Amino acid sequence: MAPTTALIWYLVIAGPQGGMALLPSSFDTREQCAAAIAEYQKQPTPAGWSIQCVPSASFLSDAQ
DSSP, X not given: OOOEEEEEEXXXXXXTTSOEEXXXXXXXXXXXXXXXXXXXXXXXXXXXXXXXXXXXXXXXXXXX
């Protein structure tokens, strides 16, 4: 079988000085990632920091 491409979603946090951090956890759907952002935003966050979901392609093989 041919490999298929699936999107894996990551949380990326950007700091006010231009630095970025990619959290080690990934999510299968954008909705799961968005729910994690909603939980994160319940806490006070420092001024100038932002968080977003970023997709990345993952190649999965359908071979058995």
